[in-house]
Amino acid sequence: MNKPSLQLNDQEMRDLAEMAAMVLALFGTATPENQQARVEQWHKLCVKILGTAKATPSIAPDMEMNPDCGYYFFKRPYLEKAFFEDCLDEFRDSIFWSELVTRLAEQSLMETVGEDTFSRLTEDQRRTRCASMEKALWNECMSHGIDRLVFMLPPEES
Amino acid sequence: MNKPSLQLNDQEMRDLAEMAAMVLALFGTATPENQQARVEQWHKLCVKILGTAKATPSIAPDMEMNPDCGYYFFKRPYLEKAFFEDCLDEFRDSIFWSELVTRLAEQSLMETVGEDTFSRLTEDQRRTRCASMEKALWNECMSHGIDRLVFMLPPEES
Structure with missing residues (x-):
């Protein structure tokens, strides 16, 4: 062959x-x-x-x-x-924003419903319940980028 | 040919x-x-x-x-x-953390020195001056992930 x-x-x-x-x-x-x-x-x-x-x-x-x-x-x-470097730059930028929004929305949901309940949700259920938070986070990112994004440390660490 | x-x-x-x-x-x-x-x-x-x-x-x-x-x-x-999906997942994760650290460190430097001075720094100068902040941010991410990462909104928006 x-x-x-x-x-x-x-x-x-x-x-x-x-x-x-x-x-x-x-x-x-x-x-x-x-x-x-x-x-x-x-x-x-x-x-x-x-x-x-x-x-x-x-x-x-x-x-x-x-x-x-x-x-x-x-x-x-x-x-x-090289074209491929432009592709990677674009990919990095796109990934950063989408991961930021997805991860912060999931974290917010987990804080609201508790870790146990969160871990029992299906991927679809998580997406549905995160949707409005994700929308708010996208709006923030579109308007202010990461200007207002900070790590909130307790007073003894900051 | x-x-x-x-x-x-x-x-x-x-x-x-x-x-x-x-x-x-x-x-x-x-x-x-x-x-x-x-x-x-x-x-x-x-x-x-x-x-x-x-x-x-x-x-x-x-x-x-x-x-x-x-x-x-x-x-x-x-x-x-598929192997390539694992590659992309790994790449997304790696990109997220490195972009988060780099972008937050640069923002912090810009707030410290002012936008004008910041824009006149070379890439190497930025890297040098961001180094210690990047190290602190990596430590935070290694210890707490994004648990303490928040958008700080002014009272009228939150």
């Missing part, structure tokens, strides 16, 4: 190499616990993709052997304008 | 398809503004990769045509256990 083969034009190869670079950047931030074998497998595939990109004449000039990691990667000036 | 070609074994093809699914999930959360053409180009490449995976006999049973998006995607039961 034939091995799977992906025929790409040069632009697709470049985009795929950027996707591989993005996955490696994600791994640089965080990797799932207890899944080291899978992480290494993905890592190896990304390095293979970057190597194939380096062997593509139109892409090669934008890449170099990175001495720190020991594989071909995009050069720094290229990275500074 | 030959087109770039990526020869993959079945496991690599499966991993690559999961990476494509991860990129599409990222795009579902957020895409960079004013870069619609690049987003569409990446989207098309991901769909091509998923289609190539569907044509691989060992992967095909885990995929189906998704009627909502009009391309082959992993089936729901497969997605629930």
Whole structure:
């Protein structure tokens, strides 16, 4: 049986190499616990993709052997304008606000109903009961960002 | 000149398809503004990769045509256990805490030195001057999570 083969034009190869670079950047931030074998497998595939990109004449000039990691990667000036970095920036910003709102709303609900009751709610029930608090928190974030967000410490710690 | 070609074994093809699914999930959360053409180009490449995976006999049973998006995607039961979902969960969690600490520390510095001075600091200067506040905030997050994090509203709004 034939091995799977992906025929790409040069632009697709470049985009795929950027996707591989993005996955490696994600791994640089965080990797799932207890899944080291899978992480290494993905890592190896990304390095293979970057190597194939380096062997593509139109892409090669934008890449170099990175001495720190020991594989071909995009050069720094290229990275500074890379599309995948914009994608990650946008993702980080979006994640921050949505996690902030979701986590604070859930915490508020837990304080209201108590930990026991909270832990027995289904995901759907939590979403429903958090909805109005989430809306209020979104409004706060839209109007004031984190200007009024603080850790309230007891007097002996502050 | 030959087109770039990526020869993959079945496991690599499966991993690559999961990476494509991860990129599409990222795009579902957020895409960079004013870069619609690049987003569409990446989207098309991901769909091509998923289609190539569907044509691989060992992967095909885990995929189906998704009627909502009009391309082959992993089936729901497969997605629930997919490695890339663990990667994204881990990334979301990591991002939330680091963004929270960085943003609150920068806000605190801005309040201390004033907006004008703050805006003239280089990235390195900001990092240096935020370091001790960041350390204190990390300690708070490690000990109490967001238990003591609140929006302080003026009396007329709360």
